[in-house]
Amino acid sequence: MNHTTQLPDHRSEGVRNGAAAATPHSARSTERRRPASPQWAAWAFLTPVTLYLLLFYAYPLYRNLDLSLRDYTVRSFVQGDAPFTGLANYREVFADPVFAPALLHTAVFTAVCLVFQYAIGLALAVFFHQNFRLSATLRALFLVPWLLPLIVSASTWSWMLNSESGVVNAALHAIGIGPVNWLTSPSWSLTSVIIANIWIGVPFNLVVLHSGLQSIPASLYEAAAIDGANAWQRFWRVTFPLLRPVSAITLLLGLIYTLKVFDIIWIMTKGGPADSSTTFATWSYRLGFGNLLPAFGPGAAVGNLLVVAALVFGLVYVRVQRKQALS
Amino acid sequence: MSRTRRHTWVKTTTGVLLTGIMLFPVYWMVNVSLTRDRDMRKSPPDLLPLHGTLTGYHTVLDEQLPYLGTSLVIGLGTVVLTVALSAPAGYALAKLRPRGGGILGFVLLAAQMIPGIIMAMGFYAIYLRLGLLQSVPGLIVADSTLAVPFGVLIFTAFMSGIPGELLQAATTDGAGPLRTFWSIVLPISRNAVVTVSLFAFLWSWSDFVFAGTLVNGGAHEPITLGIYHYIGNNNQQWNAIMATAVVASLPAAVILVLAQRYVAAGVTAGAVKD
Numbered sequence: 255m256n257h258t259t260q261l262p263d264h265r266s267e268g269v270r271n272g273a274a275a276a277t278p279h280s281a282r283s284t285e286r287r288r289p290a291s292p293q294w295a296a297w298a299f300l301t302p303v304t305l306y307l308l309l310f311y312a313y314p315l316y317r318n319l320d321l322s323l324r325d326y327t328v329r330s331f332v333q334g335d336a337p338f339t340g341l342a343n344y345r346e347v348f349a350d351p352v353f354a355p356a357l358l359h360t361a362v363f364t365a366v367c368l369v370f371q372y373a374i375g376l377a378l379a380v381f382f383h384q385n386f387r388l389s390a391t392l393r394a395l396f397l398v399p400w401l402l403p404l405i406v407s408a409s410t411w412s413w414m415l416n417s418e419s420g421v422v423n424a425a426l427h428a429i430g431i432g433p434v435n436w437l438t439s440p441s442w443s444l445t446s447v448i449i450a451n452i453w454i455g456v457p458f459n460l461v462v463l464h465s466g467l468q469s470i471p472a473s474l475y476e477a478a479a480i481d482g483a484n485a486w487q488r489f490w491r492v493t494f495p496l497l498r499p500v501s502a503i504t505l506l507l508g509l510i511y512t513l514k515v516f517d518i519i520w521i522m523t524k525g526g527p528a529d530s531s532t533t534f535a536t537w538s539y540r541l542g543f544g545n546l547l548p549a550f551g552p553g554a555a556v557g558n559l560l561v562v563a564a565l566v567f568g569l570v571y572v573r574v575q576r577k578q579a580l581s
Numbered sequence: 582m583s584r585t586r587r588h589t590w591v592k593t594t595t596g597v598l599l600t601g602i603m604l605f606p607v608y609w610m611v612n613v614s615l616t617r618d619r620d621m622r623k624s625p626p627d628l629l630p631l632h633g634t635l636t637g638y639h640t641v642l643d644e645q646l647p648y649l650g651t652s653l654v655i656g657l658g659t660v661v662l663t664v665a666l667s668a669p670a671g672y673a674l675a676k677l678r679p680r681g682g683g684i685l686g687f688v689l690l691a692a693q694m695i696p697g698i699i700m701a702m703g704f705y706a707i708y709l710r711l712g713l714l715q716s717v718p719g720l721i722v723a724d725s726t727l728a729v730p731f732g733v734l735i736f737t738a739f740m741s742g743i744p745g746e747l748l749q750a751a752t753t754d755g756a757g758p759l760r761t762f763w764s765i766v767l768p769i770s771r772n773a774v775v776t777v778s779l780f781a782f783l784w785s786w787s788d789f790v791f792a793g794t795l796v797n798g799g800a801h802e803p804i805t806l807g808i809y810h811y812i813g814n815n816n817q818q819w820n821a822i823m824a825t826a827v828v829a830s831l832p833a834a835v836i837l838v839l840a841q842r843y844v845a846a847g848v849t850a851g852a853v854k855d
Contacts, residue, residue: 296679303670314703386592401833403787514696
């Protein structure tokens, strides 16, 4: 993170923890108080973004809440005179036979992706931290999956995992394993989208954890080496504990972003076959847009459940970050 | 050869191998894009494009150029809108100490956590009423929501580092807040402008959710929908699909080569990606 924003005079506190979000708060408390600038000027600069937030975040969110509390049909969606039905859409969603599997898939997808992305990302970060020849270049190349448009990654994985002509099944065949119907079998579809999503998420974990490793003083490793600690012990006794704040931030952000993954699953499997890879995100979209007869109300209701989940973890994230900025 | 030298060599080899494994899907995309139609269903598939053909790329040039043009326009529009909104906000939050600025910062953070499909549904309901569905400006506004909170974070972080004395000197010389911002703060913040612009462009170029809900079936569709329609319509011509994917990946490649340090900066700071 030290190399991130190239601040002219660089404050180190609050910047260490790997996310710039903390900087505004910590910067304010550490800086010497100047005579206050006129408030009108400050808010003149902030007005555009405030209006923007109200119009393009708050209002769509409000519309979505409104959608979930009314009984919308295609006709009333256009005319805007749908009757208010309270929580009926939510009751309908909870009673839907898709609810339990969607909840399970969302939880499994998020948990498995997080564990593997973090573990692989950390292993690679430690490896690249050794600064060998070409290490910086190779580390940059690792960013490619993260930078590609999701539709590109998703369609590439779709073709690689194709049952008849995919390279993955060809490789399995070469070592004597029969073909797997990655995308067309209900027992494999969730695994397939998880694999693709892990591939996309590893670079983020690698880069953030690598920048966290750089803030651990080399003298600690030297001291541990003098005390006779081997590489394995040095990792578990020095690296891992000292990396805990960065790890917490990485995992929480990863959690929030994995919860709302939609593109990958929709493009690769559309949540199918037979809802076997349906998560809340794809279910919500399918209800609202995927059928000939859109169910905007229930779709918005599912979406709002997702918003609540994301915001709960978002609050945890803010708390963790505040605590780290203070300490 | 000394022992440590050999040690580094082993590490470099391992690193190259790991990178190769990680980037195999990217290689495979290129390989398939160069494969002839009749070899597409070959089992096992050719690992190298020995009988390479550019048919797929000809198809891209014939059919996908309008999509690419639309994506370019939308990307540039998103960049302009994002920087115009977030740079002044960053300046105010970093240097002008507005009352209630902390709350605004918190709202921006929370805004990043709202799933894209929720935003898309809300935008759909609003645009339907306003008649803005299938319009390019509408999509630009929607795409900018991907980048504005991130932009404010980056600008705030960067601009807090500008020395207060510099701004005070400007005030002493009689410059008002607007002039200080335009002639001093913005030029110094060039790196932040580049970072924010790169990510705003990349995210709007890659956007699929908003495009799929807001401009699907319209006269101007971005390249992500071009690929999506391809997958839906012709399941056979995977060389053309992958060639489109390769072309759609070019901005990411260019950005990685030309602006690597800005990319690493963006990932670590705020680190937002749908």
